[in-house]
Amino acid sequence: MYKLQLKPADKMPKYKQIVQSFIADIERGVLKDGAQLPTITELSGEYDLARDTVEKAYRELRERGFLTSVQGKGYYVQAHGDTKLKILLVFNKLSSYKKLIYYAFIEALGDQATVDLQIHHYNAHLFQEIIERSLGKYNYYVVMPHFTLATSQEEYLKVLELIPAEELVLLDKDIPELNRQVPGVFQDFNRDIGGALDALAKELERYPRMTMILPSDDNYPVEIDRGFRQFCRYNDKQVAVKDNATDEVLTPGTAYVVVRETDLVELVKKVRQTSYLLGREIGIITFNETPLKELLNMTVITTDFEQMGRTAAQLILEKKRIKVKNPFYTIRRGSL
Template sequence: MYQLKLNTSDKTPKYKQIIQSVIADIERNVLKKNEQLPSISELSEEYYLARDTVEKAYRELRERGFITSVQGKGYYVNSGESRKMRILLIFNKLSSYKKLIYYAFLKVLGDKASVDLQIHHYNARLFEEIIDKNLGKYNYYVIMPHFFPEEEKGLAIKTLEKIPANELILLDKDLPDFKNECLSVYQDFERDVSEALESANDLLTKYQRLVLVFPSDGNYPVEIVRGVRYFCVNAHKEFVIKESVEAEILQAQTIYLVVEETDLAELVKKARMSSFEVGKDIGIISFNDTTLKELLGITVITTDFETMGRTAAALLLDKKKIKVKNPFYMIRRETL
């Protein structure tokens, strides 16, 4: 008789655990196409489950195409290895950079999977709602775990723990407090930023001061601040944090590091109206590369978003459960 994988200490509803168990075994080819499943009565008696619980699970599995029913005979597996995987992507927001990840992810998967996209907007409670509504309906859950405020991160981690580790992929951000072993392709923001700045020490020595333009309401990782501060301490540079450049009076021997495009535009405008020469008297570094920044000669520190998407998809297809740090580097241009 088919062996269900049920966890009595798991708060996930039993009918969802039945669904997850059957889908997982279909994907692993433990259950083969046309193989007969235990009847509702057999599962109810074997695992001390209410008939309604088993019936609800079988009904959803049938509606989703995983199994089929033959009147008078029972339930049969309707899906084999050739069936498309269902993947739920949950991003923190939509942006041009997130789109690069998304399309690179889709390109590697090709016709092997169908992918749905939802946004949690940094909100752990909204994220919990999304997971509770969709748990058991997908083969994989690919999540960007950026959440604010800090107090809500505990709820986010509890929600992540509801997802079986072999179905979970974390993207873009590492979570040291999350102990479940799952696939992860991430940025190490603190280390990445400090090492990218250190790699350009030969150009940064002419600047005595570094201003990080870091809006407190922008939902950016605080590890960025730590990475910049670490670099400044070791490079013996004055470190200043500003909310925006709107009221900033430019100073010589200063390098400006900006995370938002609006601040970058305002900074370039101020620099052009000043007597300072960019790349000599003042420096400008922006986060994340774009074609426009390349055309304007703006120095950037950036991760490789397309590589992140490709790597996550390739490792998912290979059913790997490893942690991979995504490439991060500085692109030197005229503003440094």
């Protein structure tokens, strides 16, 4: 039996909701061309609808070319020939790194899908609004589930659980607490930073102190802080985590791990105002590769953003229901 998408609290007339439900599933490919629809009697009985309501909906669908009727046999889908997948991509924010994911995702999908992009800005309530008004309209919902540190896990879990498991793909972050198995491409922030710093252990031997500049106002995953502190503890480093580089007083023998580009620029300016040598008395490791960091000869630890986009597209196109850890790697340069 066809599953109709009806919302009792919606002020839209019931016949309009029926029309929208059928059109959404035809466009998503859930209802294939030529598929037989429930009879008016079946649909009205299943959903406790007046026959006139169903008849009015079917009449509009027929007038708009989405179904055809055969005397004595019933109603059949008349698709409009668009078989592309419809995908909703929901990011936490739009940045240069997110653009790399987006364009790689689009390129990997090619002409097999159309993609709409929405931004929830770390706001669980906005995320809920986006999902609730989009349910039933897409084949897949690809979600980046990063929210403010003050957001309780229950807030966004209940929204993710609104999305059918077979239509949800998680991006950038895994959520083991989700009560069903869903595919995704994720970073393991704790292990990734620990592994990247381990790879630089020889270069870091000359620095007894390590300081991470991690802004508290930008909702970075807490696992970044945790992985950094674990590395310092296991390697007997003096450790500090600071909100910004503005008031930082440079001390020789310190290696900085810098997340935000503005703090990187501030640190480089401070180094140049001293006699300290970058890569000798002061070390700098930065997050995520950009042309500026290459120009400044900065050592970088970074995830492969383009690979993340390609892998997410591959999971959808190949209908794979697996979790894939995204590559994380180190670029050694002269700042360490």
